[in-house]
Amino acid sequence: TGLTAAMPGVLLGDVFPNFEADTTIGKIQFHDFLGDSWGILFSHPRDFTPVCTTELGRAAKLSGEFARRSVKMIALSIDSVQDHLAWSKDIVAYNGEAPDSTLPFPIIADEKRELAVQLGMLDPDEKDKDGIPLTARCVFVIGPDKKLKLSILYPATTGRNFDEILRTVDSLQLTAQKRVATPVDWKLGDSCMVLPNIPEDEAAKLFPAGVYTKDLPSGKKYLRYTPQP
Numbered sequence: 001t002g003l004t005a006a007m008p009g010v011l012l013g014d015v016f017p018n019f020e021a022d023t024t025i026g027k028i029q030f031h032d033f034l035g036d037s038w039g040i041l042f043s044h045p046r047d048f049t050p051v052c053t054t055e056l057g058r059a060a061k062l063s064g065e066f067a068r069r070s071v072k073m074i075a076l077s078i079d080s081v082q083d084h085l086a087w088s089k090d091i092v093a094y095n096g097e098a099p100d101s102t103l104p105f106p107i108i109a110d111e112k113r114e115l116a117v118q119l120g121m122l123d124p125d126e127k128d129k130d131g132i133p134l135t136a137r138c139v140f141v142i143g144p145d146k147k148l149k150l151s152i153l154y155p156a157t158t159g160r161n162f163d164e165i166l167r168t169v170d171s172l173q174l175t176a177q178k179r180v181a182t183p184v185d186w187k188l189g190d191s192c193m194v195l196p197n198i199p200e201d202e203a204a205k206l207f208p209a210g211v212y213t214k215d216l217p218s219g220k221k222y223l224r225y226t227p228q229p
């Protein structure tokens, strides 16, 4: 359909669009919603679907972890606010919470798929009964400067891992402050890599806890670890 033809999307480093949207907490202007916080926007193919329900349930359970990291959460699905509110009751029940509980984050109603198109979030393989693509499972992490810091895109049929999303937030927030990078499977507290563009003498000053360089067959000294600064 024409909906997929010109999917613009948002690239790393772009200022995230300051869109206006209807949500379960009323109309928002995205940048005002974020304020000075980090933000995470995660999209869902459709309300009242199984994988999405498990994802939003888990996201709700982790809301304290996101709040601790000063990350404002917002979900998006292509149904109406009314549907979102009815579906939210299912999600809190799925989480085993009281019927009067509410989700700790709003859900955007993108009924016309305008944001889905603008943000490059459509999944061409999953269509509704009219043959129109559903939203994929996008994760966007936005920094306090409103720029896109990370995006992950899953198809509708693959649920996300929210532990991994929190792990990426930890890495993004650390590497925004310190001149390190985080290696494979890194978790908060693990050793980090000294950035390749930092000369040896400067690295020694920057990382007083010590820099350990692993010897490699190439003789190049690039595998440099330091305790998490």
Ligand code: BEZ
Residues within 6 Å of the ligand: 045, 046, 049, 050, 051, 052, 053, 126, 134, 156, 157
């Ligand atoms: C789900 O959330 O379960 C789902 C939604 C759309 C397509 C496939 C799965």
